[in-house]
Amino acid sequence: MPFVITDPCIGTKDTACVDVCPVDCIHPRKDAPEFEAATMLYIHPEECIDCGACVPACPVTAIYDSVDSVPSSQKDLIEANQVYRNGDAAAMAAAEAIVQAHIGARADPHAA
Numbered sequence: 576m577p578f579v580i581t582d583p584c585i586g587t588k589d590t591a592c593v594d595v596c597p598v599d600c601i602h603p604r605k606d607a608p609e610f611e612a613a614t615m616l617y618i619h620p621e622e623c624i625d626c627g628a629c630v631p632a633c634p635v636t637a638i639y640d641s642v643d644s645v646p647s648s649q650k651d652l653i654e655a656n657q658v659y660r661n662g663d664a665a666a667m668a669a670a671e672a673i674v675q676a677h678i679g680a681r682a683d684p685h686a687a
């Protein structure tokens with residue numbers, strides 16, 4: 576069960592988790608051309624080895640240790656982590672669309 580990055584990363588994106596990940600599965604890296612356009616970072620679900628190193632490194636508690644532990648208000652972002660593939664324009668756009676929808680729902684006081 577892979578680790579998952581959620582909402583608090585939006586606007587923080589400090590890459591502290593990237594620096595501690597032993598398998599470099601958190602994307603995009605700060606030195607990647609895709610970094611600026613990414614609203615948040617994503618954990619590749621098949622590359623993550625569940626080591627847990629990223630959780631204490633995150634200053635805003637954005638990382639959960641499984642899809643099951645992600646709060647209901649953040650469940651939509653699980654798919655964003657799952658679909659993002661650095662360098663794949665369609666996959667990056669799909670993840671970004673999920674994140675933008677999440678931000679829109681968060682800002683809508685009538686949203687569930």
Ligand code: SF4
Nearest residue numbers: 596623624626627629
């Ligand atoms: S749990 Fe370990 S392998 Fe998975 S994203 Fe975090 S630091 Fe990387």
Ligand code: SF4
Nearest residue numbers: 584587589590592633
């Ligand atoms: S450490 Fe937390 S806030 Fe920083 S990039 Fe990673 S998930 Fe985002």
